[in-house]
Amino acid sequence: MIEQRIRDSFAKQTMMQTLGAHIAEVGEGTVTISAPILPGSRQQHGVAHAALSFAIGDSAAGYAALTLMPADSEVMTAEMKINLLAPGVGDLLRATGKVIKPGRRLIIVTAEVYAITGAEEKLIALLQGTMVPVSV
Amino acid sequence: MIEQRIRDSFAKQTMMQTLGAHIAEVGEGTVTISAPILPGSRQQHGVAHAALSFAIGDSAAGYAALTLMPADSEVMTAEMKINLLAPGVGDLLRATGKVIKPGRRLIIVTAEVYAITGAEEKLIALLQGTMVPVSV
Amino acid sequence: MIEQRIRDSFAKQTMMQTLGAHIAEVGEGTVTISAPILPGSRQQHGVAHAALSFAIGDSAAGYAALTLMPADSEVMTAEMKINLLAPGVGDLLRATGKVIKPGRRLIIVTAEVYAITGAEEKLIALLQGTMVPVSV
Amino acid sequence: MIEQRIRDSFAKQTMMQTLGAHIAEVGEGTVTISAPILPGSRQQHGVAHAALSFAIGDSAAGYAALTLMPADSEVMTAEMKINLLAPGVGDLLRATGKVIKPGRRLIIVTAEVYAITGAEEKLIALLQGTMVPVSV
Numbered sequence: 001m002i003e004q005r006i007r008d009s010f011a012k013q014t015m016m017q018t019l020g021a022h023i024a025e026v027g028e029g030t031v032t033i034s035a036p037i038l039p040g041s042r043q044q045h046g047v048a049h050a051a052l053s054f055a056i057g058d059s060a061a062g063y064a065a066l067t068l069m070p071a072d073s074e075v076m077t078a079e080m081k082i083n084l085l086a087p088g089v090g091d092l093l094r095a096t097g098k099v100i101k102p103g104r105r106l107i108i109v110t111a112e113v114y115a116i117t118g119a120e121e122k123l124i125a126l127l128q129g130t131m132v133p134v135s136v
Numbered sequence: 137m138i139e140q141r142i143r144d145s146f147a148k149q150t151m152m153q154t155l156g157a158h159i160a161e162v163g164e165g166t167v168t169i170s171a172p173i174l175p176g177s178r179q180q181h182g183v184a185h186a187a188l189s190f191a192i193g194d195s196a197a198g199y200a201a202l203t204l205m206p207a208d209s210e211v212m213t214a215e216m217k218i219n220l221l222a223p224g225v226g227d228l229l230r231a232t233g234k235v236i237k238p239g240r241r242l243i244i245v246t247a248e249v250y251a252i253t254g255a256e257e258k259l260i261a262l263l264q265g266t267m268v269p270v271s272v
Numbered sequence: 273m274i275e276q277r278i279r280d281s282f283a284k285q286t287m288m289q290t291l292g293a294h295i296a297e298v299g300e301g302t303v304t305i306s307a308p309i310l311p312g313s314r315q316q317h318g319v320a321h322a323a324l325s326f327a328i329g330d331s332a333a334g335y336a337a338l339t340l341m342p343a344d345s346e347v348m349t350a351e352m353k354i355n356l357l358a359p360g361v362g363d364l365l366r367a368t369g370k371v372i373k374p375g376r377r378l379i380i381v382t383a384e385v386y387a388i389t390g391a392e393e394k395l396i397a398l399l400q401g402t403m404v405p406v407s408v
Numbered sequence: 409m410i411e412q413r414i415r416d417s418f419a420k421q422t423m424m425q426t427l428g429a430h431i432a433e434v435g436e437g438t439v440t441i442s443a444p445i446l447p448g449s450r451q452q453h454g455v456a457h458a459a460l461s462f463a464i465g466d467s468a469a470g471y472a473a474l475t476l477m478p479a480d481s482e483v484m485t486a487e488m489k490i491n492l493l494a495p496g497v498g499d500l501l502r503a504t505g506k507v508i509k510p511g512r513r514l515i516i517v518t519a520e521v522y523a524i525t526g527a528e529e530k531l532i533a534l535l536q537g538t539m540v541p542v543s544v
Contacts, residue, residue, distance in 0.1 A: 042149065074181075355486070
């Protein structure tokens with residue numbers, strides 16, 4: 001149910017379609033989003049643009065928060081910090097968001113973004129931020 | 137000269153083309169990037185995705201740093217924090233990056249992102265981060 | 273009136289007394305706090321500890337937010353990011369906090385911390401964060 | 409050996425003594441620092457000041473980085489972000505810093521700060537930041 005709600009919301013995020021992202025997994029307080037490194041998602045050296053890691057990390061964290069919210073709520077990012085650890089090179093990127101502390105007014109979240117190359121995965125970005133519930 | 141170098145680098149960032157972004161202005165230690173809110177750049181409520189503000193804010197800040205670097209250098213984002221102040225609604229978004237403190241190893245930068253609607257402009261995001269020089 | 277309220281609250285912050293900090297100025301949406309670099313406020317090389325810059329920057333930002341709040345409210349720091357630009361060396365440190373965007377649920381703030389040596393001042397830290405109103 | 413080096417450096421940080429902090433544990437890539445909530449470390453409501461959580465979280469993260477550095481290096485905080493999750497109430501605070509990614513130029517770190525009350529521990533702050541090596 002919550003998974004369907006999240007998939008419906010995700011389907012309306014045209015930015016996710018533009019980036020070729022999809023939801024890989026939904027759990028209680030955690031969501032994983034994957035995206036290829038499309039030809040149109042790169043920076044000047046041909047590797048994934050930081051905004052791609054941000055986009056899927058932020059969305060994974062936001063939907064992780066949403067898994068713990070009442071059915072009539074949505075969340076918005078209040079703030080997000082990203083540390084970029086390594087260039088985004090590989091077959092695809094995979095971001096897992098996680099709720100660290102749920103709350104009525106603020107939800108503290110983190111996300112890890114990995115670059116996947118065959119069987120190997122490498123941590124390339126770490127995010128830490130705050131989601132706020134919004135009524136819809 | 138530096139402006140040409142920045143425009144050449146920007147032209148190779150396919151993510152910027154995907155988002156419809158272009159360089160509006162280049163000064164010493166400051167760069168402004170504009171982008172429309174394309175149909176493919178939105179979140180689930182139809183307003184600009186946070187990743188759009190991040191993408192142009194981060195790039196404006198990075199190129200602002202590049203204006204102060206030697207000709208054989210480039211910069212990469214080490215970390216960036218974004219506070220989102222208001223929904224991204226308007227005709228277009230405009231991000232101005234600025235160098236706060238140049239350095240040999242770390243360049244501290246900020247960026248402001250405005251949503252422009254006709255003659256009105258509204259601050260919608262504030263970024264603060266660190267660029268690192270990379271040899272190319 | 274608001275100034276008195278802020279001075280009363282500040283007087284109860286024993287951490288500020290421990291660090292020798294005092295309020296230098298209160299304006300609408302802005303507060304300045306100064307502190308000496310006490311012998312007990314240093315890191316291993318004898319310069320000001322990062323926590324001193326954080327402490328006065330965070331407090332200046334928090335009280336800046338408080339200047340715009342109703343009389344029965346207080347604020348708490350939800351999150352704060354600090355970039356350290358230069359070592360904290362000088363006669364004293366001075367932090368000026370500023371409200372970027374007031375709000376009913378979130379107040380976005382920044383602060384700049386300067387090291388003052390005679391007539392010279394040097395920017396040593398930049399903070400950007402979020403305050404939340406709390407009822408008391 | 410590394411533990412002795414860290415304890416020697418820590419002993420020179422007068423801010424740590426002012427706050428009553430001590431090193432509880434040193435491992436490879438991780439350091440734990442504890443501190444009581446001294447009468448002089450509080451905010452206006454009598455709970456631990458955010459700067460106390462920042463001080464021990466930042467120091468734990470910095471010393472965690474130092475455990476992986478060559479003997480003639482030290483580290484400095486380039487930037488640090490803290491999310492405050494709950495008021496600092498309890499018998500003492502305990503911060504554990506951890507290296508997420510070591511590097512020659514940048515070391516990415518995190519820290520968790522817990523408030524300990526008897527046998528109970530509560531996560532009250534989460535930090536994510538960047539340390540830079542400095543030659544001494």
